[in-house]
Amino acid sequence: MWKSLQPIDKIALTLILILSLVIGGVVLGGQACGTNCVFGMKPRVREFSWHNKAVGAEDKAFILDFDRPMDRESVEKNLVIDPLLPGKISWAGRRLAYTLDAPVPYGEAYQVKLKNAREHFRGKKEAGQEIQPFIGQFRSRDRAFAYIGTLGHERGRLILYNLTQNKKAILTPRDLVVVDFKFYPEGDRILFSAAQRHRGNDTLRNLQLYRVSTQIPENVSERSQSVELILDNKDYQNNQFDLSSDGKTIVVGRVNRKNPADFDLWVLKKGNKPERLNAPGGEFLIAPDGQTLAVAQGQGIGIIPLQSDAQAIEFLPKFGKVLSFSRDGSAAAMVNFNMDNAKLRYTRSLFYVNNQGVQKELLNIKGSILDCQFDPTATHLFCLLTQLIEGEEYREEPYLVKIDIKTSQVIPLVALPDYRDMKISLAPDGLGILFDRIVTANSNHSADPLITSSGETIRESRLWLLIPPPADAPGGAEPKLEELPIGGFRPQWLP
Incomplete structure (x- = not known):
């Protein structure tokens, strides 16, 4: 019978026999390894x-x-x-x-x-x-941060320092003096304001917005590192700016050069031209949702949508400044200047405000509340405060604290000798705080000055790192404070 079959039939029968043997072996193997075995293979x-x-x-x-x-x-x-x-x-x-x-x-x-x-x-x-x-x-991600240099050829330039790899990279060219900057959410780019170095003492009135990459290959020289112009200053002077948490929206305070009384906030979205919001005001922050803006307006804080001519969706008359938002946007740290309370006048109150209508006072001080940032779990605030010292001269001594939002307990971390334009930055993992210690010059006649937000010339500045005690540390545990061998100011952690 086999001999009478055609060659193609013989091949087909042979394949059927081989496949039958393979299937039988798999089935028997599956039974041998248990009823739950899937074709004899282990779960993975x-x-x-x-x-x-x-x-x-x-x-x-x-x-x-x-x-x-x-x-x-x-x-x-x-x-x-x-x-x-x-x-x-x-x-x-x-x-x-x-x-x-x-x-x-x-x-x-x-x-x-x-x-x-x-x-x-x-x-x-x-x-x-x-x-x-x-x-x-x-x-x-690597533990890294950016800052503005103050020494030698780094003066006024944006610098990225990678603590994990112990590497430093200069991101901006020599002809630009950087004033402020914000990281994009992935940490791959930085938005910054800067002026041409030859502007000298007129830096603040000639700021433009630029963008630069932080992903610099090792074979790229300082000369070949390029920046991208985002917003010029031809018709308007650019002042404060903020970048949304998704990196898609920029808000800038702008003044008309021909008519200084014409001041407004402008919004710049990817792919669109700058658009006037028609919502003038003071200091502002973009909320984490990227759709709303908290801005100081008269005697309160207005919450407005990021679209032209939009009306405020909420107004908080009790507060004069928004310091920061929690990461998910459900809460904010705000300051009440107590101007309408005779008993508390000349004091400042820090409030925790959330989207459930809670307005909880955390502390009241005779001094200033300069900055507060939420820890990653939004259960604590790290704050830079000052204590008013009364005497022949009034002076304010700065100090850093940690505040338990639930209990309002204030835990002192470290006292500082000065606070000229001091900025703090809490690491995204909550394990370290960077801050600067600025020394200003008596004269502002430098050809290419670095200046504080109040216009004082920065002579030098050092960066410091504070490591708070861990949450499970025993009572009385001291924070670790270290002066970094870095000349710079306005440090910001990589996201």
């Missing part, structure tokens, strides 16, 4: 969402996707993150989500390990096979 992690990625403070959870249902208890018991990152586990079918309690500390490499966990199918009383051992890797 099919996907790890953070594998080989660099994550930042905005990354709150990772996902493990398994190729079959798992015994959840065995997975949770055997999941290891090294170094430890406290968090909570939740499930959706075969997907495990691990949500961090706090942002991942920067400048670290991590491993996620899982072994000894078992599969488990519905209707089966016992767990099945052990998982194929899994090791996933990820890292956090």
